[in-house]
Amino acid sequence: MSSGMIGWWMLIVLVGSVLGQNEVDTTENDIPQEEDQDEASWFQIDDEDGELTVPELITKYGYRVESHAVISSDGYMLTVFRIAPRQPPEKSQYPVLMVHGLMTSAADYVITGPNNSLAYLLADRGYEVWLANMRGTRYSKGHTSITPDSPEYWDFSWHEMGYYDLPAIIDYIRATSNVSKVHYVGHSQGTTVYFVMSSSRPEYNEKIALMTALSPAVILKRIRSPIGRLTLDLVESLKQLLQALEIYDVFAYNKNYHQLAKSICPKEEKESICYRLVSQICGPNPDAYDRKLMLAFLGHAPAGASVKQLMHFIQLNRSGLFRRYDYGKKGNLQTYSNWKPPSYNLTAASAPVLIYYALNDWLVHPRDVQQFARKLPRVVGLNPVGDKQFNHLDFITAKTAREQLYDKLMPVLDGFND
Numbered sequence: 001m002s003s004g005m006i007g008w009w010m011l012i013v014l015v016g017s018v019l020g021q022n023e024v025d026t027t028e029n030d031i032p033q034e035e036d037q038d039e040a041s042w043f044q045i046d047d048e049d050g051e052l053t054v055p056e057l058i059t060k061y062g063y064r065v066e067s068h069a070v071i072s073s074d075g076y077m078l079t080v081f082r083i084a085p086r087q088p089p090e091k092s093q094y095p096v097l098m099v100h101g102l103m104t105s106a107a108d109y110v111i112t113g114p115n116n117s118l119a120y121l122l123a124d125r126g127y128e129v130w131l132a133n134m135r136g137t138r139y140s141k142g143h144t145s146i147t148p149d150s151p152e153y154w155d156f157s158w159h160e161m162g163y164y165d166l167p168a169i170i171d172y173i174r175a176t177s178n179v180s181k182v183h184y185v186g187h188s189q190g191t192t193v194y195f196v197m198s199s200s201r202p203e204y205n206e207k208i209a210l211m212t213a214l215s216p217a218v219i220l221k222r223i224r225s226p227i228g229r230l231t232l233d234l235v236e237s238l239k240q241l242l243q244a245l246e247i248y249d250v251f252a253y254n255k256n257y258h259q260l261a262k263s264i265c266p267k268e269e270k271e272s273i274c275y276r277l278v279s280q281i282c283g284p285n286p287d288a289y290d291r292k293l294m295l296a297f298l299g300h301a302p303a304g305a306s307v308k309q310l311m312h313f314i315q316l317n318r319s320g321l322f323r324r325y326d327y328g329k330k331g332n333l334q335t336y337s338n339w340k341p342p343s344y345n346l347t348a349a350s351a352p353v354l355i356y357y358a359l360n361d362w363l364v365h366p367r368d369v370q371q372f373a374r375k376l377p378r379v380v381g382l383n384p385v386g387d388k389q390f391n392h393l394d395f396i397t398a399k400t401a402r403e404q405l406y407d408k409l410m411p412v413l414d415g416f417n418d
């Protein structure tokens with residue numbers, strides 16, 4: 001059985017559960033009777049944006065883009081896209097490294113098009129922008145000595161992304177752009193990997209001007225999403241089966257996703273399965289949801305993940321501890337010379353951190369974020385997004401993201417260019 005098949009099978013189970021929930025949640029699924037958005041989108045985007053590659057997209061909207069190949073010290077070949085600043089800044093600014101979430105890609109930061117996407121807004125402001133693609137996702141599936149068909153390739157979780165991928169990318173940017181520091185912007189898993197790095201390779205804190213954490217996913221005690229919880233249970237109980245079937249990765253990128261999304265969720269349908277899925281996974285926010293944008297987004301996601309990476313998230317929730325992968329007592333003894341996996345030392349994460357969280361985030365609960373922030377030595381801001389309905393995905397896809405979030409965070413970032 002291929003990883004694509006297991007991905008779709010899981011999706012069908014999830015969709016089934018959403019449809020099953022529909023009756024209970026009708027009040028939350030109410031979509032305002034606004035103007036007809038059958039064809040139009042609130043964003044400056046086209047249908048084809050779901051089919052273009054990230055460099056094609058960036059070029060299309062008039063920005064200069066380069067693809068860079070970065071090799072981690074354990075041999076993973078990562079693609080990082082660099083967007084040149086639209087205009088030179090008045091005074092020197094550090095480059096911005098942007099890191100995507102679980103099962104997504106660099107597309108996250110450009111998908112809402114010009115005048116809305118954070119990557120473009122930063123480039124308009126004179127920043128050089130680097131968009132990372134973590135190992136195992138669509139644009140980063142190479143390795144110097146093993147192929148993605150082998151189980152060895154997929155033997156990683158978000159630990160390795162933080163421990164190997166990020167340092168390699170940061171050093172590459174510093175060398176290429178001749179700078180001492182970079183700004184970091186991460187969403188969801190893009191923050192998890194950052195805190196792995198900043199706690200287990202603390203020398204990298206000096207190389208970070210400001211870490212902007214959007215919905216930091218480090219404490220996951222209060223997951224409100226029924227599908228989120230169901231997925232955790234499902235993957236956990238499927239672990240043995242996945243092993244027996246020799247499935248090590250799930251939800252690999254497939255070029256048919258966009259077509260499939262368009263046929264399952266026709267643009268004229270307000271309460272499409274896509275809308276319900278996003279609402280049930282991330283939190284309902286009908287006013288910020290754009291149907292055309294979501295179809296374009298679903299042309300780029302999911303972009304792949306290892307089973308071990310999902311398991312590590314499950315462990316994060318089950319143990320309530322931010323620590324290394326748990327192999328069980330025997331495996332831990334072999335790997336760590338201890339019964340228990342070592343915890344990440346967040347006290348060592350000394351670079352300044354600016355946090356934004358969302359009140360209607362059904363994956364990362366506001367109280368989990370507040371509790372997490374108390375563990376960090378240098379929080380320069382801990383802000384809820386003003387829109388009380390803002391959900392987990394809205395950081396990337398909301399119509400209100402620019403006004404509610406990006407326009408607020410960019411001036412703070414400007415203040416950290418020394």
Ligand SMILES: *[C@@H]1O[C@H](CO)[C@@H](O)[C@H](O)[C@H]1NC(C)=O
Nearest residue numbers: 044061062113114115116120
């Ligand atoms: C962005 O919006 C401004 C007006 O706010 C407009 O002049 C400009 O053309 C827009 N940019 C793009 C790329 O459409």
Ligand SMILES: *[C@@H]1O[C@H](CO)[C@@H](O)[C@H](O)[C@H]1NC(C)=O
Nearest residue numbers: 092174175176177178179180
């Ligand atoms: C790199 O930057 C330093 C200090 O900003 C400067 O002295 C040096 O000439 C630069 N090197 C290159 C190759 O541009």
Ligand SMILES: *[C@@H]1O[C@H](CO)[C@@H](O)[C@H](O)[C@H]1NC(C)=O
Nearest residue numbers: 220221222223317318319320
């Ligand atoms: C894991 O998440 C579930 C669902 O939100 C929660 O009930 C449980 O307490 C969490 N586990 C820990 C250890 O916090």
Ligand SMILES: *[C@@H]1O[C@H](CO)[C@@H](O)[C@H](O)[C@H]1NC(C)=O
Nearest residue numbers: 202344345346347348349350
């Ligand atoms: C955690 O990091 C802090 C700051 O670097 C250090 O003082 C402390 O000893 C570390 N704790 C452990 C358990 O390693």
